[in-house]
Amino acid sequence: QRILRLAEMCRRLEKEEEKVLPFYSSSLAEWEQQKVLRVMEEIPDEPLAEAIMDYVGLERFWQRFNKVKLEEKALEKARDALANRNQDLRGLLQQYLAGAATKEKVLKDPYPI
16 A cells, blocks of 8 residues: 555656656557456456455556666666776776886986887
């Protein structure tokens, strides 16, 4: 109940594109989608099916949760790639500075080899 209440409160804070665009496009064929709708409209007769019907309202929550987790993983990969790139650039900069210091030292030496 608390999650559903929070979801309703957060709905007002969603961006316009989040309100309009669905999170996932269905990969089901039209006839499969119709079959799912018919099954969802039936009254459950098994205890497990009754329990699942209680959680149908959380479907949108789980879609959002999964979307956020995927974005989080993508951002972690991007951060790791940028950290590696940063490390490579630092190494190149150290090589450049070491070469510049060596040239300066050689030029100041009165008897270079």
